[in-house]
Amino acid sequence: MSNDLTIQTCKSLQDMFYSYTHLKIGKKEIVCPYWMNNSEKGIYGPAGGKGTPEEIVEATLEQALAGNINLESLDKEAIVLFMKAKKIGVDCSGFVFWMLNSLDLEKGGNGIADDIPGSKGVLLKARASVLMLTDDNISFPIKLPEVMIGDMLRLRQGRHVAVVHKIAREGKDVKEIWYAHSSSITKVTGVHEARITIADQNKEIGDQAWEEQTADGLSYKAESFFAEEKDGLRRLKIWV
Numbered sequence: 001m002s003n004d005l006t007i008q009t010c011k012s013l014q015d016m017f018y019s020y021t022h023l024k025i026g027k028k029e030i031v032c033p034y035w036m037n038n039s040e041k042g043i044y045g046p047a048g049g050k051g052t053p054e055e056i057v058e059a060t061l062e063q064a065l066a067g068n069i070n071l072e073s074l075d076k077e078a079i080v081l082f083m084k085a086k087k088i089g090v091d092c093s094g095f096v097f098w099m100l101n102s103l104d105l106e107k108g109g110n111g112i113a114d115d116i117p118g119s120k121g122v123l124l125k126a127r128a129s130v131l132m133l134t135d136d137n138i139s140f141p142i143k144l145p146e147v148m149i150g151d152m153l154r155l156r157q158g159r160h161v162a163v164v165h166k167i168a169r170e171g172k173d174v175k176e177i178w179y180a181h182s183s184s185i186t187k188v189t190g191v192h193e194a195r196i197t198i199a200d201q202n203k204e205i206g207d208q209a210w211e212e213q214t215a216d217g218l219s220y221k222a223e224s225f226f227a228e229e230k231d232g233l234r235r236l237k238i239w240v
Contacts, residue, residue: 005168005175010149012106013165016099017180019053020090020191025060025079026071032056032191033080033110034184035089045087045138050094050128059088072173080190095182095191096152096163097128100236103150107239115238130154130161139234144205147233153179153205157229164233165193174198177205186220187213194220 022029035049046059060079063086066070071079083089101111109115116132133139134154142151153162162181167174177196183189194212196205210221225231 005170008149008167008169009165010103010106012102013099013149013163013180016102017165017191017193020095020182023053023057023060026074028076028079030076030083031078032090033084033089034182034190035084036091036184043087045089046232047088047090048094049089049091050097051090052098055093056083056088056090060086063088068166069089090182090191092160092162093129093133095180096133096161099163099165099180100133100150102124109238112236112238115236130158133161133236134158134234139236141230142235144171144203144208145201146234147174147177147205148235150236150239152234152236153181154231154234155224157231159224161226171224171238173201185214185223187215187217189215194230206231208223 007159015107023032032053035045037044037048046063049057051059060083061071064082069082074082097112101113104110106114116138133152139152147164148165149167151164153164155162160181162179162182163176165180168176168179175198177198178193179196180191180193182191186192194210197209197211199208204226204227206221206225210219212220214220214223
């Protein structure tokens with residue numbers, strides 16, 4: 001990376017990202033796995049895949065106690081497998097919601113729940129969805145040169161969402177974007193970050209170089225980004 005690049009980020013997003021990727025369980029630090037409820041089949045997990053890091057840790061400890069499982073005796077991989085078996089983790093929109101909520105608090109707000117139409121000031125966990133966050137009533141599309149920390153990346157035809165939590169600029173030009181998300185189809189699963197290298201400011205984000213791959217080693221961008229279906233960068237209206 002060039003020494004002329006300026007890295008933009010913010011403490012609230014970095015702290016929340018760290019909390020999700022360093023869950024303190026059994027004296028170990030665990031990366032939060034992916035979990036999404038399947039309401040059609042009636043399959044639900046603790047906190048519904050929308051939990052905060054604290055709620056996810058608490059649910060893991062409760063399930064271990066109920067099953068007489070000694071987490072101290074398990075390695076990291078075994079703990080993650082246990083969490084997955086007990087349907088404990090966070091889905092993409094649950095993760096992004098809490099990331100943006102923490103950023104709103106840092107900006108001096110009171111969280112984003114009361115800014116979501118119909119939520120009546122209270123986060124209803126089941127309402128935290130990609131549609132809720134990327135609906136035109138709540139957010140709007142932005143161009144690549146305008147990207148800011150806390151912008152969202154709508155993916156998979158509106159079935160997935162990530163959050164921009166780090167940007168590298170050279171002057172005013174965007175050179176690299178790091179997005180964070182919780183995913184089950186990527187090579188690295190659960191909560192993690194990935195980078196997009198910007199080769200041409202005049203092209204859209206879907207035309208840039210994405211480093212992430214799917215579990216099968218395919219291009220994550222090719223599998224997940226559909227500009228014709230309105231995938232792309234979006235910003236919450238409350239921050240305009």
